[in-house]
Amino acid sequence: MSDKVKKMQEIAREILEKGEAKVVIGWEKGTHWYLSPPAFIDKPEEVERLVWDDFCHNNLSKYLKDYVNHEGKVAIFVKGCDSRAFNRLLQDKQIERDKVILIGIPCHGLKDQDKAKELGENADIPKAKKCVECRYPNPLVYDYFIGEEKALDEVAAASEARDFSDVEAIETLSPDEKYEFWNKQYERCLRCYACRNVCPACSCRECIFDQTRVGWIGKANNASENQFFALTRAMHVAGLCIECGECERVCPMNIPIMLLNKKLIKDINLLFGPYDAGVDVDGKLPLGHFDKNDPEEFM
Amino acid sequence: MSVKEAQANWEPKILVFACNWCTYAGADLAGLSRLQYPPNVRVLRVPCSGRVNPQFVIRAFQRGIDGVLVAGCHPGDCHYVTGNYFTRRRYLLMQRLLQYVGVDPERFQARWISGSEGPKFQQVVKEITEQIRAMGPNRKLRDAQ
Numbered sequence: 001m002s003d004k005v006k007k008m009q010e011i012a013r014e015i016l017e018k019g020e021a022k023v024v025i026g027w028e029k030g031t032h033w034y035l036s037p038p039a040f041i042d043k044p045e046e047v048e049r050l051v052w053d054d055f056c057h058n059n060l061s062k063y064l065k066d067y068v069n070h071e072g073k074v075a076i077f078v079k080g081c082d083s084r085a086f087n088r089l090l091q092d093k094q095i096e097r098d099k100v101i102l103i104g105i106p107c108h109g110l111k112d113q114d115k116a117k118e119l120g121e122n123a124d125i126p127k128a129k130k131c132v133e134c135r136y137p138n139p140l141v142y143d144y145f146i147g148e149e150k151a152l153d154e155v156a157a158a159s160e161a162r163d164f165s166d167v168e169a170i171e172t173l174s175p176d177e178k179y180e181f182w183n184k185q186y187e188r189c190l191r192c193y194a195c196r197n198v199c200p201a202c203s204c205r206e207c208i209f210d211q212t213r214v215g216w217i218g219k220a221n222n223a224s225e226n227q228f229f230a231l232t233r234a235m236h237v238a239g240l241c242i243e244c245g246e247c248e249r250v251c252p253m254n255i256p257i258m259l260l261n262k263k264l265i266k267d268i269n270l271l272f273g274p275y276d277a278g279v280d281v282d283g284k285l286p287l288g289h290f291d292k293n294d295p296e297e298f299m
Numbered sequence: 300m301s302v303k304e305a306q307a308n309w310e311p312k313i314l315v316f317a318c319n320w321c322t323y324a325g326a327d328l329a330g331l332s333r334l335q336y337p338p339n340v341r342v343l344r345v346p347c348s349g350r351v352n353p354q355f356v357i358r359a360f361q362r363g364i365d366g367v368l369v370a371g372c373h374p375g376d377c378h379y380v381t382g383n384y385f386t387r388r389r390y391l392l393m394q395r396l397l398q399y400v401g402v403d404p405e406r407f408q409a410r411w412i413s414g415s416e417g418p419k420f421q422q423v424v425k426e427i428t429e430q431i432r433a434m435g436p437n438r439k440l441r442d443a444q
Binding site: 170171175176177178179180181182183208216218222224225227228230231232234235238260263264267268271272286287290291292294295296297298299 | 353354357358361374375381384385387388389390391392393394395396397398399400401402403404409410411439440441442
């Protein structure tokens with residue numbers, strides 16, 4: 001057991017024994033060695049379940065929404081991306097800062113679960129795509145802190161090497177090729193809405209896709225309705241996406257959802273200036289305000 | 300009418316979201332001035348171009364519209380002071396996203412047309428109709444029915 005895990009369990013035990021929080025949300029070892037699902041610990045003797053390894057992908061901040069009406073505090077572990085998700089929910093006034101105890105863990109970059117399953121336990125498993133491109137490995141906000149912050153020059157190097165080549169590759173295709181590509185992807189969509197459920201940017205009280213009687217979207221599962229879903233979801237998280245890549249990870253059909261999100265992030269940066277969601281809680285959202293000097297293309 | 304005949308007689312269907320205070324007045328002026336423009340456009344009056352939800356646009360394509368124009372007051376002239384600034388941000392993004400998923404750029408356009416710009420309304424509608432006519436019916440994002 002590594003020092004970090006020991007420290008995690010120690011802090012969790014302390015919090016539960018003192019009664020500072022009613023529940024601690026962390027990760028535990030799942031059915032397979034390459035799975036580390038979330039763990040909800042409410043008894044001090046159960047803290048041994050907590051782990052921290054290469055597969056703690058789940059973004060725990062979204063679970064805070066389930067505890068909005070609970071009395072007492074909730075403690076959660078946050079990686080860099082989780083802390084951005086926390087800021088995101090805070091910015092939308094979905095949760096209260098004083099009701100949450102944050103335990104920050106700097107993230108070393110997690111490994112790809114699908115590749116791990118394929119290659120086996122002893123192989124050299126590559127990092128998950130979102131982690132290769134990660135620019136915020138250190139938690140931005142925390143009450144407790146475990147381990148050492150990742151060196152800033154390493155982080156700076158990652159920001160400079162920001163990679164939109166996958167988006168650009170699609171941009172260069174002809175309209176028909178693009179349409180064929182996306183049609184193929186979204187033909188597979190089951191509309192299980194897992195991508196929405198897991199998304200820290202999706203926090204509407206009633207989601208548009210659940211308003212079946214209004215008729216925004218049909219019940220039929222066909223390419224047209226699925227594309228409506230894809231485009232609408234992408235537009236709804238425009239300017240809110242924190243690039244945690246959870247939508248893509250949970251997709252049972254392996255649809256490259258982040259390609260849509262990254263396209264919007266790229267355009268927002270290009271059109272309205274550099275912006276990273278979930279970094280500044282008091283900042284304005286890109287689509288929530290305007291600048292009189294925005295690019296003018298509609299004359 | 301047979302399928303072949305229907306294809307031969309195909310006329311583009313174009314939906315114009317016109318803001319009540321500028322573009323709708325502009326279209327009205329075009330009519331009052333007896334300016335001829337193609338009858339392929341369906342003008343849909345909205346209180347402000349900011350009212351036009353991106354979902355309306357996708358829905359239009361789903362249900363058989365061949366081209367969409369969103370038109371409103373020039374920036375700075377909005378009846379509600381800032382509505383069209385938000386529209387501008389939203390549709391700068393939306394336009395790029397639609398192109399990214401393969402919708403031809405001509406099929407979705409946005410323009411600022413003021414209440415005194417009757418001739419501009421005529422010209423924009425003519426232009427778009429010609430572009431869409433040259434491209435043929437829209438098959439993308441279409442509902443199968």
